Amino acid sequence: MKKAMKITALVTLIAIVTVLLLGVGYVVYVYAQYYRHGDNIDILSDKSIELKANASNEFTAMTYNIGFGAYDTEFSFFMDQGVDAATGEIQTGKYGKAVSKENVLKNTNGSIGLVEANPTDFLFMQEVDTKGTRSYNVNQYDTIRNSETLKNYNHSFAENYHSAFLAYPLNDFIGANNSGLATFSKYNVSSNTRRSYPLDDGFAKFFDLDRCIMISRVPLDNGKELTLINNHMSAYDEGGTIRAQQLVMLKTIMEEERANGNYVIVGGDFNHDLNQAKFPTGQERPDWISDLLPSDLGEGFAIASDTSIGTCRAAERPYTKGYNYEVVVDGFIVSDNIDVVKVQNIDAGYLFSDHNPVKITFKLK
Secondary structure, eight states, X not given: XXXXXXXHHHHHHHHHHHHHHHHHHHHHHHHHHOOOOOSSEEOOOSBOOOOOBOTTSEEEEEEEEOGGXXXXXXXXXXXXXXXXXXXXXXXXOOBSSOSOHHHHHHHHHHHHHHHHXXXXXXXXXXXXXXXXXXXXXXXHHHHHHTSTTGGGSEEXXXXXXXXXXXXXXXXXXXXXXXXXXXXXXXXXXXXEEEEEOOOOOSGGGGTSOOOEEEEEEEEBTTSOEEEEEEEEOOSSOGGGHHHHHHHHHHHHHHHHHHHTTOEEEEEEEOSSBSSOOOOOOSBOOOTTOOBOOGGGTOTTXXXXXXXXXXSEEOOSSOOOTTTSOEEOOEEEEEETTEEEEEEEEOOOTTSSSSBOOEEEEEEEO
8 A cells, every 4th residue: 555655656746847847848948949030120022013103193001910810700819808898707818829720711811802802002911920820830921922913012021920839828829920010012112121129028028929110111203212111019018118118119210211301101000099989899998908199109290090990809709799899009100291181991890800901092292
């Protein structure tokens, strides 16, 4: 009996030590794999277009966060959390990766269909995976840039998410992933530059994106440039401290471009409430949302957004219109030498992403 107890105790001890060693080894692996891209990196366009933009033209642009092809209306994400307004019930998302490869392909192609149904001169896309566990290794950037319409555009890609294999959440590992920003232009782009945003330097850096912007320069026939800035700010930033630092950096870059006489348009997912529009909901306002006000931008710039429908849904549960919290976090910032003709939030019903695309029509002064 005593011998059996000793054997049981020994086996238990070995199991505990093994688990501890595996845990320590995994932490070492994650730390060893972590790195950040440098700042001010030149990015070559994957395809160049020679057509030069005429400054007297009326232009159009679209911004669209495609949610790595996972977020159809039934998807919920493990890092999102919401609160029922009536009961106070805390709701937490379920999945770390898309439900299936078929879903990723369906949603990616659905997003492409929306873009092709609403053609524009310029396109800013976010959360575009090139390889990832969460998107079943579907190269979304290749799929998008080879689509019937966009294959004829100048296209560039800046990576802003690269992770070791993350064994979290335990029910659905998010795994190892590579993702980024993609910018498309019907006209010639002379250069692209990746600028690294400030990030949380704590443990959260292993789960957040390596946030960045991509600056693309479109030469105009009047000798000036149209500066396109593809933007994706932090979302899981308690208190908004990191986003505030990112906004300071963005403002500095915008002001420098404007001071050089360029036209500046920033498009993307700001992860800020751009216009404080209210939509029917059964949930409380999430803690992660901060307001971006015109006064935050400084002189010479304005927010261009539409209040008709939301552009982002709360994703801790499947989407039910009128219940999930909705907010406008996608849109544009424009310099004062640009006339905004129209901004339109396109009602895609969140069929292929937790974001709806936004289209802007504008003229250069």
